[in-house]
Amino acid sequence: MKYSESELLKFYEQLVRGRKYEEKIITLLGQGKLQGFFHLGIGQEASQVGVVNALGPNDYLVPTHRFHPGLVNKLDLKKLTAELLGRRSGYNKGHAFTFHISSKAERILPVNGMLGAGIPNAVGYAWALKMDKKDSVVVCVLGDGAAAEGNVHEGMNIAANLNVPIVFYIENNGWAVSNPFNEQTKIKNLSERASAYGMTGITVDGNDVIKVKETLEDAIAKARKGQPSIVEAKVSRWRGHFEGDPGFYRNPEELETAYKEDCIKRMKNTLLEQGISEKKFEEIDEKVHQEIEEAFNYAEKEPFPTAEEILNYDNVYATNLGGDLL
Ligand SMILES: Cc1ncc(C[n+]2csc(CCOP(=O)(O)OP(=O)(O)O)c2C)c(N)n1
Numbered sequence: 495m496k497y498s499e500s501e502l503l504k505f506y507e508q509l510v511r512g513r514k515y516e517e518k519i520i521t522l523l524g525q526g527k528l529q530g531f532f533h534l535g536i537g538q539e540a541s542q543v544g545v546v547n548a549l550g551p552n553d554y555l556v557p558t559h560r561f562h563p564g565l566v567n568k569l570d571l572k573k574l575t576a577e578l579l580g581r582r583s584g585y586n587k588g589h590a591f592t593f594h595i596s597s598k599a600e601r602i603l604p605v606n607g608m609l610g611a612g613i614p615n616a617v618g619y620a621w622a623l624k625m626d627k628k629d630s631v632v633v634c635v636l637g638d639g640a641a642a643e644g645n646v647h648e649g650m651n652i653a654a655n656l657n658v659p660i661v662f663y664i665e666n667n668g669w670a671v672s673n674p675f676n677e678q679t680k681i682k683n684l685s686e687r688a689s690a691y692g693m694t695g696i697t698v699d700g701n702d703v704i705k706v707k708e709t710l711e712d713a714i715a716k717a718r719k720g721q722p723s724i725v726e727a728k729v730s731r732w733r734g735h736f737e738g739d740p741g742f743y744r745n746p747e748e749l750e751t752a753y754k755e756d757c758i759k760r761m762k763n764t765l766l767e768q769g770i771s772e773k774k775f776e777e778i779d780e781k782v783h784q785e786i787e788e789a790f791n792y793a794e795k796e797p798f799p800t801a802e803e804i805l806n807y808d809n810v811y812a813t814n815l816g817g818d819l820l
């Protein structure tokens with residue numbers, strides 16, 4: 495086995511952190527203790543954990559509105575939770591939520607709430623890195639629905655033409671709100687689009703954290719040499735489009751099949767085969783549970799920004815991020 499037991503256990507822990515963090519959000523929303531428009535990534539943890547593990551120390555990530563399982567494994571849990579709860583001590587002083595969150599220190603570039611509109615921005619960041627002769631790559635995440643936006647075509651075309659150090663990572667969860675994938679496009683894999691831009695494209699099983707990590711590492715290495723590409727991960731969205739969407743448009747059988755592919759069960763089985771005891775999983779689950787409880791307990795007690803701070807534009811534009819983005 496290429497990965498040591500401790501590395502596999504780390505992946506397991508990260509998958510569990512992603513799942514439990516969002517389960518906590520569901521609980522708090524149900525109790526009326528949390529407000530906000532949450533798009534959960536439950537079912538997509540392996541894909542997102544694979545992404546954060548593939549990034550090199552100087553690489554950048556543009557996440558999406560559904561990227562909490564990735565972010566909880568990349569950012570400080572307390573500061574992230576404070577941001578999601580709109581508190582002053584959050585990453586962007588409580589202004590950004592998941593739709594616009596960013597962190598210069600952790601090289602998270604802002605998400606864009608306008609679907610697809612962030613893709614040319616991401617290409618611009620990567621082009622700036624190239625012009626500054628930095629050895630960094632941008633991994634730009636987008637969904638299958640976003641992939642149909644005109645902006646995405648423009649961004650991909652420019653990236654390929656200018657040999658920009660970027661990887662377009664498409665998390666294809668089969669749905670854009672209530673619009674199923676087979677009604678979004680005539681093609682089977684969105685990676686097929688790469689050839690139209692003169693890039694390479696590959697589709698991977700997004701429930702396989704190691705496969706995602708290794709495929710993306712290869713794509714990042716190519717991007718570093720000026721060869722952008724598309725990596726598409728096939729995943730499943732277990733929840734509604736947002737919390738509160740009952741998902742009546744879905745066939746229950748689709749979800750039954752998806753649950754059988756649960757990435758956490760898969761990683762656990764791999765570890766069980768290696769002789770890891772049930773007790774070890776319980777310890778990890780408990781440790782992660784405690785971390786999450788601490789993060790929410792901390793954030794709940796933090797002060798909200800004042801009305802004056804909310805209306806202060808310095809807190810909305812680049813100065814809030816500590817100056818330049820890159
Ligand atoms: C330009 C634009 N159109 C519509 C929306 C509303 N909207 C938000 S998410 C979404 C679907 C996104 O689907 P996909 O890209 O597959 O991501 P997923 O939500 O499945 O992760 C839509 C239509 C938007 N934010 N921006």
Ligand SMILES: [Mg+2]
Nearest residue numbers: 637638669670
């Ligand atoms: Mg989708």
